[in-house]
Amino acid sequence: MAVSAPGRARVVLAKPGLDGHDRGVKVVGMALRDAGAEVVYLGLHVSPEQAVAAAVAEDADVIGLSVLSGVHLAVTEALVAECRRAGLDDVSVVVGGTIPPQDVPKLLGIGARAVYPVGTPLGDVVSGVLGIVDEKRGVS
């Protein structure tokens, strides 16, 4: 059953594409950090290759993308493909931002593990991400 978690949850956050709206990603990063996670925020204009390289270097459990410019489908698809190319099977991709309701199932279909559209309570984002890490480590 429950195995002790080997250290803290490790989360890499990034803003892909050209969007500069970074209020949300910073707030989520600070909240995850206060909840005990190790958070690395890569900043703006992060390419899929850069995100994957950081995930490998940081031994990340989760890569979180924040997109408020409407290109969430394209950038998530690109990141999931890059994760596959790099063989990162044990890293979950989560996506947050200005995501209209009809795109949530599309993002899950592309391979996002969880989607946090605008309006998601901050506590739900934190518990969702930490829950993914707990599940990966067999903590229940």
Next chain:
Amino acid sequence: MTDLFTDSGIELRPFYDEDSVGSDLPDRLGEPGHPPFTRGAYESMYRGRLWSMRQYAGYGSAADTNARYRYLLSQGQTALSVAFDLPTQLGFDSTDDRVASEVGRVGVAIDTVEDMEMVFDGLPIDQLSVNFTINATAPIILAFYLVAAERQGAAMADVAGTLQNDILKEFLARKTFIFPPDHSIRLVADVVEYASAELPRFNGISITGYHAREAGCDAIQEVGLTMASAVAYSEAFRARGLDFDFFAPRLSFHFASQLDLFEEAAKVRAARRMWHRIATERFGATKEASARLRFFSGCSGATLTAQQPLNNVVRSTLQCLAAVLGGAQSIHVMGYDEALEIPTEESVRLALRTQQIIAHESGVAKVVDPLAGSYFVESLTDTLEERAWALVEEIDAGGGYVSMLAEGIPQRWVAEAAYRYERDVAQGAKIRVGVNKYVEDDEVAPPLFEIDVEAADRQRSTLRRRLAARDEKSAAEALSALREVLKSDDNAMPALLHCARSGCTLGEIADEMRAVFGEYREPQAW
């Protein structure tokens, strides 16, 4: 009894009386249109002319955006405000593979001067006032616009409007910077110098607190950071030999309008008084117009909720009212669906109607500065001013705004304020109707704007066709002439106008700038 505070943390008394305002109130107020401008930028304010109703709009191709502008003007909108897509804001052509999915997505794609001509096709530039939300590539967009105006036969003396061109707040909050700060400020100054000399009805910069506020800071920080940045720009323009009274009359400002009604109205009254003091005491303004703060008020997107989106109509109405009570020269009201997507035509129309109802039915526009003399509002105005001054002084003492930005310090202030706010919402200390109180299950999203996925392809084909038809030799010569100017201290605007006339693309011009200036990476957030 519980302690109560404004949104920016000013403690509130149960009621206010004459002891709440100092004895020299008439001196702090002056008369409307006169120093220190607390009561308004102009004598007659909306009795003389209503504020400009300036809905921010643009999407897809130039033709799509032209159609939206024709619609808005036909519905009684009185001025335009251009939203550009991110590739245009960041100096990429629509054909650049790196940005393919972003073309026309959050604004209109502009690649060449012909796109700008198309945006204003059938819309007489010499009779319009147009705001351009553009920053790193602002000099290029201005060149395109002026050449489009020239081709319509407009006189430069009749070109009216505002170029946002505030790069410092991009480093702080909005983040569409390209070049390092010193080169970026040089380009801002090139535009301001050119516009001050050549374009008497055009504001070459809009010094902006809006985006920091939207990114999470409070009203006090919004005013303090805006004033600190106005000081930084004024110092930079003077350092290249420009006289304060030459450029200051065309400096314009941009503030947010959020939900704390009295605080928001008091905030801009305080800002006007502060700018008057900065202009006269710090920079020795001799022209009255140099100390007159004029501003565009943007209602807040950050306060809108994805839940129960129709509630946003009410929020936007209060925000528009605050902007009017504060004496804004122009106003944008958000569409109720903008927490979810760029607005539909119906939502934009309702936002415009909100402005029209406040203007024509509410009666609030009939008297100048109707809140003046209210014990509460005057006390708030004084307190906001005092606290925003403290921030300006902290920035002065910390080495000035530009150097603090380079260290990432104001960026952290904004992020920390955003986090405090979200924690208050999460803990229920701050009530958000429909979000953490009066929540409804089974909400249905409103019909949202549908993206035309073919618009980007149309834009790309248009650009390829234009490139095939242009005179390559003159385009190349214009670009190399530009590069030499960029390496010198000369004003880049004449060379940019030449590039625009020669069919150079926005991406090609931005590439020349990248080659000379380099690109900027921001400091780590933490």
